[in-house]
Amino acid sequence: MGTTLRAELSEKNPYWIEKHRYYELKHFCLQYPIWKKAYAALDGTNTKTMNLAMRVITNNIDDPTSRYAIARTYYADRMNMLERVANFTNPELAKYLLKGITEGWSYDILKARLNIPCCKDIYYDLYRRFFWLLDKERG
Structure with a gap:
């Protein structure tokens, strides 16, 4: 899946x-x-999941249990960040935002498959707000 290039937002937005x-x-x-x-x-x-734990930088920890715990925390922190920002953006539409943003679904797909309860303009305004808040969160 490639990234669709869109017109850049005005700096006044x-x-x-x-x-x-x-x-x-x-x-x-x-x-x-x-x-x-x-x-x-x-x-x-x-034991096959050890490579997932090894991908996360662990400062050469030799204890497999610690490696698993650090890797799970690494993934959980990132997932929680996106879920938290989506909830802060709009609690009622958070699940739709998360689906659209993390899986690349457009408004039309969300409307057809999940019957998102808002119009396209509101969704894309919240979509932009989500990325603006995520930018602040990630610093």
Whole structure:
């Protein structure tokens, strides 16, 4: 799935962020399904999931239990950040925002598959607000 290039927001828009920062945050969000899968796989019972724990920088910790715990925390922190920002953006539409942002679903797909209870203008205004808040959260 490629990134669709869209016209850049006007700097007068209250949710404006620099174009490349937006793409950085967008690609960060698109990793959410990967984090969910990795988090679920890191249950401590499967030795094949050790590579997931090894991907997370652990300062050469040799204890496998600590490695698992650090890796699970790494993935959980990132997932919680996106969920928290989506909830702060709009609690009623958070699940739709999260689905659209983390899986690349457009408003039209959300409307057809999940019957999102708002109009396109409201959704995309919240979409921009989400990235603006995420930019503040990630610093």
